[in-house]
Amino acid sequence: MNVPIKTPDEITKMREAGRQAASVIEMITPHVEAGITTGEIDRLCHDYIVNTLGSVPAPLNYHGFPKSVCTSINHVVCHGIPDDKKSLKKGDIMNLDITVKTADGYHGDSSVMYIIGESIQGERLCRITQECLYRSMALIRPGARLSELARAIQEHAEANGYSVVRDFCGHGIGAGFHEDPQVLHYDGYAPEADLVLAEGMCFTVEPMINIGNHQTKVLRDGWTAVTRDKSLTAQWEHTLLVTATGVEVLTARSDEDLSFLAD
Known part of the structure; x- marks a missing residue:
């Protein structure tokens, strides 16, 4: 496993990539409400990334994904493809996954959940x-192991009656969209894969948590992953630098209270 250590110059570029990804989310948030289609969300994000940020x-x-963002509604775990067939409605929950590639060639990756109207379960x-x-972010420091992050996620999810998706994971990120290491969200590391974190490592943590069981399947479009039992699912993601x-937190947004990370 070849996990890149970012140089000071690369860290500067990653900070800008993370800032841009967060800014896309802040831009689109006022538009995410009942009546809008995921296709329109995709177009607004695409135009902002290309025309305002000057990025891609x-x-x-x-790998053939046809849209600029992923929109995953209700029982869609991840990689939902935006379209104009249906509008968001009250009671829906939706994950919006944004990845920006800057003009310098570096990636910022973040996802958030939206609740349309009210949904007690959601x-x-x-x-x-x-x-x-x-909880996993609070453990990140040089010398920590990826398995510590995974256990924190799994224990909190299961203590609240939920399950952790095992078929998808976080990932290293930088000049590559997906780099080493793979970042599991459940306690499933083989000893040789349980990376010890070091200063300069950069990766995403993006737990996908289901109300029902953890099993998923991919639909015929080759992208859209759903819960097999059609239960609700949610995901949050940040790009993180050790x-x-x-x-x-390279993709921190202005609406977040991250004071729990203060030294």
Whole structure:
């Protein structure tokens, strides 16, 4: 496993990539409401990334993916393809996954959950899933192991009656959209894959948490992953940099309280 250590110049470029990804989410958030289609969300994000940021939406044409963002609604775990067939409606929950590739060639990757109107089940699931992400982030520091992050996610999810998706994981990120290491969200590391974190490593943590069981399947389009039991699912994601003393959240948004990470 060849896990890149980012140079100071690369870290500067990753900070800009993360800032851009966060800015896309902040731009689109006021538009995500009942009545909008995921196709329109995709177009707004694409135009902002290309015309305002001067960057590229990394998912577009990535291994044939046809759109610029991923929109995953209700029981769609990840990689939902935006379209104009249906509008968002009250009671839906949706994950929006944004990855920007800057003009310098570096990637910022983040995803968030939206609750359309009210959904008691959805609100609790989204909150617990974000807590899973935050609990893992709080453990990141040189010398920590990836398995510690995974256990924190799994224990919190299962303590609240949920399950952790095993078929998808986080990943290293930089000049490559997906780099080493693979970042599991459940305690499933083989000893040789249980990486010890070091300053300068950069990766995503992006737990996918289901109300039902953890099993998923991919639909015939080759992309859309859904829960097999059609239960609700949620995901939050940040791009993270291991620092000398802890973690820097490269995709931090202005609406987040990350004071729990303070030294």
